[in-house]
Amino acid sequence: MASQLVESHRAGADVIKGREVCKKKSVELLEEFGLPKGLFPMDDIEEIGYNRESGFVWMLQKKKNQHTFKKIQQTVSYDTEVTAFVEKGKIKKVTGVKVEELSLVEVHVDKSSADKVTVKTDTGLSDIHDAAAFALGE
Secondary structure, three states: OOOHHHHHHHOOOEEEEOHHHHHHHHHHHHHHOOOOOOOOOOOOEEEEEEEOOOOEEEEEEOOOEEEEEOOOOEEEEEEEEEEEEEEOOEEEEEEEEEEOOEEEEEEEEOOOOOOEEEEEEOOOOEEEEEHHHHOOOO
16 A cells, blocks of 8 residues: 555656566666666565656555665665655665664765765664675675
8 A cells, every 4th residue: 555655746657567567667767867776676566656756756565575785784674665756876765665773764876986875874874885785686
C-alpha cells in the first residue's frame, strides 16, 4: 500500500509496474542522475514511480529486504516502500532505507570526484566510500 506521500506525487508521474522492468528502470534512473547503479539492489520491486516536476521517486516491493555491500562491509535494509527526491548527483530526503540501525537520509556524489560517494544518516553522521562499493552486482 502506497503512503500518502507517494499518492501526493503520483499525478503527473511516470509509473511502471512489473518486477523486471522496475529493476531495469531503477538502474536507469540512478545512471541518469550520475549515481552508482547498484545503490538500490532491490530485486522484488513491484512499482517504481518518478515525478520529474518534483524530483520525487518511489519504489514499492512485496517485502523488506537486506543487502550487504561487501566492499564496505555494511548491511543495508530496504523497507517495502522507499522514497526520495533526486537531482543530478544527489538523492535526498530518503525514507525506507536503514544502514544498520540508522536511517539513511542522503547520498551524493562529490562533484570534484565522481568516484567518491557520501552517505548521510538521520543522526548527522556521514561516511565517504568509493563509488565502486555500490556498483551493479556488488
